[in-house]
Amino acid sequence: MKLPDSLVDTLHAVFGKEGCSTNEAKRLAYAYDNSRRNALPDAVVFAQEHPQIESLVRVCREHRVPVVARGRGTNTTGATVPVDGGVVVSFERMNRIVRIDPENRYAIVEPGVLNGDLQIALRPHGFFWPPDPTSSPWCSIGGNLACNSAGPRTVKYGSPRENTLGLRAVAGTGEGFRCGTYTSKGATGYDLTRLLIGSEGTLALITEATLKLTPKPTGLRTLRATYRDVSSAAHAVARIMAQPVTPCALEFIDDVALKLARDHGGDSVPVAGAMLMIEVDGEPETLPSAVEAVSRAARGDGLDELRVAQTAEETQALWSARKALSPAQRTISPNKINEDVVVPVSRLPELVDGIRLLSKKHDVLIVTFGHAGNGNLHVNLLPRDEAERERAHVCLAEVFALVISLHGTLSGEHGIGLVKREFMPLALQPSTLNLMHNVKAAFDPDGILNPGKLLP
Amino acid sequence: MKLPDSLVDTLHAVFGKEGCSTNEAKRLAYAYDNSRRNALPDAVVFAQEHPQIESLVRVCREHRVPVVARGRGTNTTGATVPVDGGVVVSFERMNRIVRIDPENRYAIVEPGVLNGDLQIALRPHGFFWPPDPTSSPWCSIGGNLACNSAGPRTVKYGSPRENTLGLRAVAGTGEGFRCGTYTSKGATGYDLTRLLIGSEGTLALITEATLKLTPKPTGLRTLRATYRDVSSAAHAVARIMAQPVTPCALEFIDDVALKLARDHGGDSVPVAGAMLMIEVDGEPETLPSAVEAVSRAARGDGLDELRVAQTAEETQALWSARKALSPAQRTISPNKINEDVVVPVSRLPELVDGIRLLSKKHDVLIVTFGHAGNGNLHVNLLPRDEAERERAHVCLAEVFALVISLHGTLSGEHGIGLVKREFMPLALQPSTLNLMHNVKAAFDPDGILNPGKLLP
Known part of the structure; x- marks a missing residue:
């Protein structure tokens, strides 16, 4: 898809020459993520401040052009791959730690701040931000919030949903808004903060976050x-x-x-x-x-x-x-299928036994490890060739069915993105999915924010 | 408003003779809550199981009749007062603890279970559910969830939003749905669970909750x-x-x-x-x-x-x-205005000083106490007569303005209900309120669930 000239002109005006590119080499660099899927965007822009995002979404809405937010592309679900083209907005340059306020136990950050950089900045104050994906040194807070990404510490300290007080964001209409509080308690209206967390950029683009800090x-x-x-x-x-x-x-x-x-x-x-x-x-x-x-x-x-x-x-x-x-798995299978299912802790024995049976049945190597305290296991299928890859995909559907039968769910910390979208009806009732579609329409009436992700 | 005969017939059919009343004495008993506001409902029904709620909402939607959920009416904001009449649905008889699962750290409960009864049932297992409103022996879990009600322990253990894994509910369309998980981690779609918590019965009626337990x-x-x-x-x-x-x-x-x-x-x-x-x-x-x-x-x-x-x-x-x-305040002023504003902890000195000045300026006695670790103070205005009551209302608006100027918010744990609705535009931007209205429409397209509450 060629973007309309007037749209490209607006992007140039809003983001400047350095902050906007339609050059193919540049676009290629923003076409993929850690899912190894890829699709070329029609333009890439580099945000530096909130008002730019309002302008971006407004002009894209006018032209019904997709807008896909991107942190550092470390997610494994294809959530940042622009499957319908459009504009990828990278937040990597919008990476200021606006304020660290230890007395009030919060930090205000822009979405491009790296998780690891924030932890380093918090250390002298005696605090940390609990979510700790393995990719912590390279993944952005914006991405962590978009995917509700967590890590080993979640078992004690919770995920981004339990560790975020408020957000500033731009909805699919181009309207900016703030939600949540600067306080550790709040009962003033609907909880839009948690609704945005884990919504994978399909409801709004986060431009600032007030993170709840925990004493280290x-x-x-x-x-x-x-x-x-x-x-x-x-x-x-x-x-x-x-x-x-x-x-x-x-x-x-x-x-x-x-x-x-x-x-x-x-x-x-x-x-x-x-x-x-x-x-x-x-x-x-x-x-x-x-x-x-x-x-x-x-x-x-x-x-x-x-x-x-x-x-x-x-x-x-x-x-x-x-x-x-991780390196061992990569040696065996460059195309590993990396899942992160969750079951209630007491069902772990059944999950592990069931996966073993499926591994035998489909003759695909599966390794299982992960955050057992949350019942959140990484089930990695390691196909070594095309034939195994096909069998692995059949096997995967049965892994998900097993998980659901054990009262578990599809993802604990990676999210749904592109790759698990088709399995959502396994995990959620039609009525729940309908409500999620209604919520999507409430924030993004024209469906321009990260189309093709999360909802089937 | 007289309810249509066919609606009353359906209510009788669904809830039985014992579970449905249009008798005035009965209706009077469900006309008020701890806000001391009151308004007569046209009927009261007593739910015992989820399918009844689907039938109730469906028939009320057909006739565009309000449905107001009620736990035990201990809230202080008028959230359960049926200001537009309609049907009050009391959950007091839907009070089974469905399951306590210490291995998986959750309990499944019906909304009518009293907070205090749940804590007693959890004790032998070595667990508790952290939200602890002062009214714990008399308030229901359903009400706690509807209002995001908390108490002193929140400073360490969080509010209902941090302590609930999943819900079963009925939307304003009459459609039942489940959201959330049975696991302590989940990244499968939008977080409807937290969206319902604190929505004061305006989005859906909760019929079952999976609560996250904490070791005591x-x-x-x-x-x-x-x-x-x-x-x-x-x-x-x-x-x-x-x-x-x-x-x-x-x-x-x-x-x-x-x-x-x-x-x-x-x-x-x-x-x-x-x-x-x-x-x-x-x-x-x-x-x-x-x-x-x-x-x-x-x-x-x-x-x-x-x-x-x-x-x-x-x-x-x-x-x-x-x-x-509490008894001391009641002796002075039976009409105390009981607020629960929140500010960042470091702004507490300014809040307390500012309130003192407003108390002098308006010549109204104000006592201030509460959950300081969260910056959540109960600001109680104690007018002794009608003249003081009028001054107190003017003073209250200035208290809220002060709180907002200190980066605080209107409510930490009581919610908005009827009495703080008019102040919402002080705390939230028009764009945020618009999105909340859109979310309301996404769940309750005809606006029959608890009309006149929360949103201005």
Whole structure:
């Protein structure tokens, strides 16, 4: 699609020569994301301030041209791929930390601030922002909010929805608005803040966020527990979550993943039926009792070994298996299908067993690991050739059906984007999907914001 | 308004003889709430199961008759007063705890379950549901969700929006739907769960809730700190919130409130410029260090005395002032205006000083106390006669303007209902209000759900 000249003129006027491009090389660089899908946008603009976004959306609406917001493209669902062309608006240059206010426990940031940069800026104040995707050094806060992206710490500290006070944004009409509060409590009208979080740029473009800060505990202890089999480990997870000391990470790694990590990461990776990596945080004087409480729960039928790291080096060694996993998977399958299903914690044994059966049935290698404390597992299908890739896609549909049958849901932290859209009717009733379509129309009457994503 | 016969026939058919009344005495009993406003409904029905609500909303929509959901009417904003008549649907008989699932840290409840009854049922499992309005023994979970009602514990554990996983509900079309998850993490589509929470029955009627449970710490310590003046106390609040140990209650009481409590509650209430009641919880072995951390922050310029209760009796004695406040206020003014504004914690000194000036300017007694850790203060205007009542209303508008100027908002936990609706444009931009109206239309196209509430 060629953009109308008058639209391109407006983009140039609003974003300047340096902030707007229709050059193909530039457009190619903004055509893809970590889903490995891609589609060429017709223009790329680089936002620097809120009023530009109002102008952008207004002129695009006039011409019924899609607008796709982009942070750093680290998402795995195709949520930032401009499948219908249009304008990609990159927030990478809109990356100021506007204010850090430790007294009031909030930080105001622009959407292009990197998650990792924010954490570094918060450190001297003794605070952190809990959401911690693995891509933290390279992913933007705007992207975290758009996808409700989280990480290991969610088990104790929650996802972006629990850690955001307010937003400034631009709806699909081009109208700017603020929602939420600067306070940690609010009951003044509908919660539009949480509605925008996880909406993947389909309702509004976020231009500023007021993030709720949490005091950073000064102590941390790492434990590693290996088990006879996945079922013993999964039961230990349920025991740990049923006692009062909530760990700040509770990661599960199945035997297939452990073997893979050991093949690639060496002998420091243990041989076991399954492994849990557990972290507890708190003020230093409270750590011994916390470690003891969690250890008590981790022990039980099927435990092989429980180790508590005593030094930073030991901590690193304990994490080596988890760290070796990503490169190991890439070696086997450059086309891995990376899912992040969630089930209630007590259903983890059934999930893991069921996935094993599906892996056999479809003859596709599947490794399973992830944020077990939330019941949120990364189910990675690793097809090695085209035939396996086809079988993997059939298998995936059955994985989702299994998850739903266990009262789980499609995604815990990656979102839906392009790649899981077709499965939404598995997870949500027609009436719920209808309401979501109505909400979409309420914010974006002409459907110009990130078309083709999230809703089927 | 007389209801059409065919509508009344349907109500009788759906709810049975015992579950439906158009009798005036019965209707009178459901005409009011704790706001002391009242308006007679045309019928009252008593729900017992979800399908009844679908039938109710469908038939009322056909006849364009309002439907007003009611828990136990403890709200203070008129949110359950049927100002346009219609049918009040009471959930008091739909009060089953469907399931308590400690392994997965959730409980499934019907909306009529009382908050206090749920807490008692959770106790043997070692869990609690954090929202704790003062009316806990008498208020329903459905009402808590509708108003996003909270209490002192919110400072550490959050409000209903942070403590609810999923809902079943009926939209203004009569269509039933489920939203949210049974898991502690989810990124599958728009967050309709949080959108319904705090929407005061204007978007949908909640028929079931999946509540997120939190392990109940087994230890609790109570501290009382008295200060020279309100400003010193407010600064101590900011210091306490800027260090890592978050108290599970951080309550402020100003000098006017203290004097009032002392006049009515006796000598155990201290004479001071301001007082903080602080509670810290945790596992018993962690309490001494937590008490020490909070005490360190509570100390500082203007501290008169810091006491830590050593026994249950001492704890009760320390809370006596806070407990004496409500009856004391009622004695002075049966028509107290009970607000619950919020400002960022560091603006508390300005808020308290500003309120003092407004109290003088309008010659109306105002007492200020409440959940200081969230910046959420109850500003109670106590007019003693009609002339004072008129002045109080003028004063109230200026209180709200002050709050907004300090980057605060109208309500922290009571909601908007009928009584604060006119002030919404002070707190929210026209564009934000427009979007809220669009969202309302998306759920309730004919505007039959709780008309006249929340949105101006």
